[in-house]
Amino acid sequence: MEDDLVLVLSALEKEATKPPWKLSFPHVLVATIVSFLFGYHLGVVNEPLESISTDLGFVGNSMAEGLVVSICLAGAFVGSLISGRIADEFGRCRALQLSALPMLLGASICATSKSLVGMLLGRLLVGTGLGVGPPVASLYVTEISPAHLRGTYGSMIQIGSGLGLMGALLIGFPVKTIFGWWRICFWISTIPAAILALSMVFCVESPYWLYKQGRNIEAEAELEKLLGSTHAKAAMAELSKLEKGGEITSVKLVELLYGRHSRVVFLGSTLFALQQLSGINAVFYFSSSVFRRAGVSSNLASVFVGIANLIGCAVALLLMDKIGRKVLLICSFFSMGMSMALQVLAANLSVSSPNVFYLYLTGMLLFVLMFAIGAGPVPALLLTEIFPNRIRAKAMAFCMSVHWVLNFMVGLMFLQLLDQVGPQWVYSMFCACCFLAVVVVKQNVMETKGKSLQEIEIALLPRD
Template structure:
């Protein structure tokens, strides 16, 4: 078993050795273009696939919205539903959504492979519509928790499918840029939840409106998916080659259909079974890429990002900054970093952004440690802590936030892509849950210096892990990556 793991690892590392030869091939191909056109001019039009990508990112917008929708109204909700002052109940209103997300994430790979990417999006929208309606109409805590559980199921199902879909329908030369749209949409969803929640203290039952509003983009996602292209990769795996050809024409244009189908046929193996067993992902020849994906998501959460998101308002309040303004500042930092990542993803590549991101996060946590070494009555230390928080969020959005969700569908072979993403996203949700659950207790027992030092250490571990194990996928087709990572058995 271990011999197969080492073999998978060695084949994974070979992709980095292909970088130079790939660039030479590109130069050779460019010589054959007429009228002095550069290589990029031979790429398919990005405008054909863009509308399909934008519709898919609605699920990421909803993901961000539902993460933030109860933050501002929670106090009013607890008073209206009769559990005011019950911190356990308030925590359940937040965390039940995460539990539902774990369920949805675990099921996402089997649903996406079973019914297709488009129907998986529609199935993710359905519980978000039903759950939001239940939360908006309920008069009891039990009704609120049930609604949040339904919403969480849709939240867990949507993002892995979005990563799959965007990766599979995007032309290689803009795949990184399009992948960044997922992170930007999440930021916009968080900020929308904040803005819509502002009147909650002034208008009676406004929190119910906050939930009802979320049903609009969810319904739009379900309806718009009817007109979007199905993933040609999924259709091809189902043996529906003619339909895959039609969808490629929608996404890439007629002149690129034959080459796209030829790429798919390069790694088609009719002797392989369609079913993917869990043991094959955890112990077989795909172990290495699944391990890399799971570890990336684990390190992303162990860096402390969600502790910063959940509890940053406490730091800001200690300086006298209102919670609304604090959330806006964090949201703007997150959005700014995501936009920079979008601009650089297909220029500098995934690996370099990850290295910069985790390194910058480690520095930001070091700033927090320095700030924590002073008394909180020291205004300089407080402002240093605020600056460290904003820097941490900015650097996270630059790479550690958007890259794993883009990189993993790229490095996973087509046959296991959906189910491997489900496993990796489940790791994300489990660690996210425990970080949120234990952060305040650890902060009380360990103190800010030791706890933030731990987060900084995980960021440095992430730098070493990325440098050793992650290869660059910028500009390569999914088929090129698959052939390099898992070459055909001889």
């Protein structure tokens, strides 16, 4: 009985000595604006696309309409390639400010465009900002978060994306009744971009980046702002245990692919690849057609999918620092596989069967829900935890480029595959990728819950 009391008192004492969340939360909240803009710009053209094509003179041109949607992904790929260099050269705060500039300029060009060329140029610029912003935001949130809150704060990024998608949907509703409303949709996006650029002036810089630059006094000062003076010195002592020598030497691509840290870079790329090959973007891009066949409006379809996504994000927020990243990933990918299996079953039933729509609906919403609980938020958080400080920014940029390439390919090839091999085989491939992800995670991913970034790096440091 006395031993139990000692354990309880020890746990309470440990809880009481944790850094207060109020110090770091405002900085995390500002960084989350990036993910809101990410979700908003991916969804902003969905509802207004018909009005845009009519006003700009390319109505009925499916190629042009597809370019308006997908050129943003091309810009994001380019942005992701340079995000690591920008984050390492200028710091995380300045990199987030720089990511806001093309989103501001691009949205303004879209809002004032008089031709297809102007719209494409604006969307390309916006995509470049989207490619830079999210990986840097993941880095920043991971590096400024106390260990016991890092998972919770990381989940806020996914919530921001979900809110952005929902915001784009709701703001786009009047587009068919108010002439030129689509221009307002783009102008509205400049507001959070401007807030991001201005607010980052008052946010702390990443102590890890400052330490990497040899600016130890500044790093300790920022740690005090984030953790309080009581914890800053201990955190600084932990920082000193990290590997040296990375302050001056530039990290090259060949080092990421074949160097001593190539294993964790390969794991990170694989996780992002399996995330996209699970079929999540096929569900996001084409879910409305399933609802329309059942006589349900596409707006309502998007609302259902958006609500499922937000509920999943909220669950992830609550569970990330309780049951851990690895468990969430395994449960998420396994449940996504089962959800996709329901859609395979629905695809094999007769279209006239009354159960087909309900199977599609159940499978789709459960798939989105379980994606948002684990496979959506965990990879970006986990990778910024397991990548060593020296290569973190550039390794994250490389893995995000894999994400954008596969995102584009799934969106481009999904409808063609449906026509050539049928939905049963397409959904079966997605299902197989989900179950493959379960095996990959179980065998290769370490649990990082509650560990400091220094502890994780030391544990994963290759032994020469």
